Amino acid sequence: MPFPSLAPRRDDRGARRVLALADDLSGAAETAVALGVPGRIVLGPASLDPHAYGEAVVTDLDCRRLPAADAARRVRGALRAVPSDVLVLKKADSLLRGNLAAETAACVDGAEGVVVAAALPALGRTVRDGVVHLDGVPLHTTDAWRAESTSPPPSISAALGDARTMLVPLDAVRGDALPALLHAAITAGHLPMCDAETDADLDLIARAALACGPDVRLTGTSGLAAAVGRLLRCPDGTSAATTAGQAAPAPAGERRQRPLLVVVGTADPSMPAQIAQLTERGARHISVNPDVLNSDVLNSDVLNPDVTSSGVPAPPRVPRSVDAVSGDVTVLSIDSGPGIRLGSAHRLVYALARLAADRAGDADLVLTGGETARRVLDALGVRHLTPLGQIHHGAVHARTPDGRHVVTRPGSFGGTDSLLRIATALRPDFPHLPTSHRKETSR
Incomplete structure (x- = not known):
């Protein structure tokens, strides 16, 4: 569908406006803060009424788990009316998950060409000889896809499934002829895939790709988005917005402090320690038994809910044993002790998100997992976010139109202190609260 808010515009510095497309919300937020220019995160695929968004619009197309053809349609729809002087960046998952082949093909349609760069050096995710490596280990030999129903692809070329792919090795990326090489590849109809091991490599790729012409698009991780953002900085080298990588300012003092609800919608092995x-x-920790979610939420039409006049699904019934959020900090998660039945994880995340939204009140939110974050905000009727900064890589602090503070984070990002760092950034006095070791299980 057209994206009406992206009319051609250049600011006084001549900088290009940016449209970035992501397949989930945590990826969209990660991309927005990496770009580091004023803008909005839009919860698509439908766009809001046109108004000033700033220099960048980052849209969550919410298509990670859609069939490939449907995901491609969403990409084509978002790009249908975008003028050539708007820089288009298609966010790619750094582990090559999702509908990468279909979405990249859709991004190629109507463009002069697309340059692919899938490295994310900040997390040790590099690309050499066209193969993604995690801390030096080839992706396809790791367990990084343990939550997926298929095996990881052995290379980016295999993930793209496109005979037009052409490897741009590391020595070429670092050579003086990179702009000419990319231009020749695009002119010949190839899809160049660039090796990269450092942020400096991504800087070279972004600069060379943009030199190929205004209608050349980019596909890559938030690392590539950060490289694009560095090209859009002010002439004195400072960013036009909150610098990526810096903690966002704590909300304390801005207004009445709300409760904080942490919703854990990921099965990452580090979560219990976090x-x-x-x-x-x-x-306070509320651990909800999967059977409670199945019986009290999933069977109450949560997957086929009524829709309100605003287009937001109406809240379903929720377990009576789960109270509204109270106190300073509450953690809501699925109890994995009994085991989660094969194939039910997606449904349970949806149910957990609706439960969280129903009980959140006016709490600020920490949402782990892109799908969880999107489902919670959908249920709350949130249609766009203003990015404020980054607490650690991928933990993006944003604000809703009504002033609620939200931190989104991919499920696999951050160390064992990730949630504590986020809570401390939002509530500076949190580490000094008295220890109570409270845990409640809804059975």
Whole structure:
């Protein structure tokens, strides 16, 4: 569908406006803060009424789990009316998950060409000889796809499934002829895939790709988005917005402090330790049994809910045993102790998100997992976010139109202190709360 808010415009510095497309919300937020220019995160695929968004619009197309053809349609729809002087960046998952082949093909349609760069050096995710490596280990030999129903692809070329792909090796990326090489590849109808091991490599790729012409698009990770952002900085080298990588300012003092609800919608092995660091400092932990979600939420039409006049699904019934959010910090998660039945994880995340939204009140939110974050905000009727900064890589602090503070974070990002760092950034006095070790299980 057209994206009406992206009319051609250049600011006084001559900088190009940017449209970035992501397949989930945590990826969209990560991309927005990496770009580091004023803008909005739009919860698409439908766009809002046209108004000033700033220099960048980052849209969550919400298509990670859609069939490939449907995901491609969403990409084509978002690009249908975008003028050639708007720089288009298609966010790619750094682990090559999602509908990468279909979405890249859709991005190629109507463009002069597309340059692919899938490295994310900040997390040790590099590309050499066209193969993604995690801390030096080839992706396809790791367990990084343990939550996926298929095996990881052995190379980016295999993930793209496109005979037009052409490898641009590391020595070529770092050579003086890179702009000419990319231009020749695009002119010949190839899809250049660039090796990269450092942010400096991504800077070279972004600069060379943009030199190929205004209608050349980019596909890559938030690392590539950061490289694009560095090209859009002010002449004195400073960013036009909150610098990526810096913690966003804490909301304390801006207004009445709201409760803080942490919703854990990921099965990452580090989550129990992360939650424990919060409960040891006084957070309340509500662990919901999957059977409770199945019986009380999934069977109450949560997957086919009524829709309100605003287009937002109406809240379903929720377990009576889960109270509204109270106190300073509450953690809501799925109890994995009994085991989660194969194939039910997606449904449970949806149910957890709706439960969180129903009980959130006016709480500020920490949402782990892109799908969880999107489902919670959909249920709350949030249609766009203003990015404020980054607490750690991928943990993006944003604000809703009504002033609620939200931190989104991909499920696999951050160390064992990730949730504690986020809670501390939002609530500077949190580590000094008395220890209570409170944990409640809804059975």
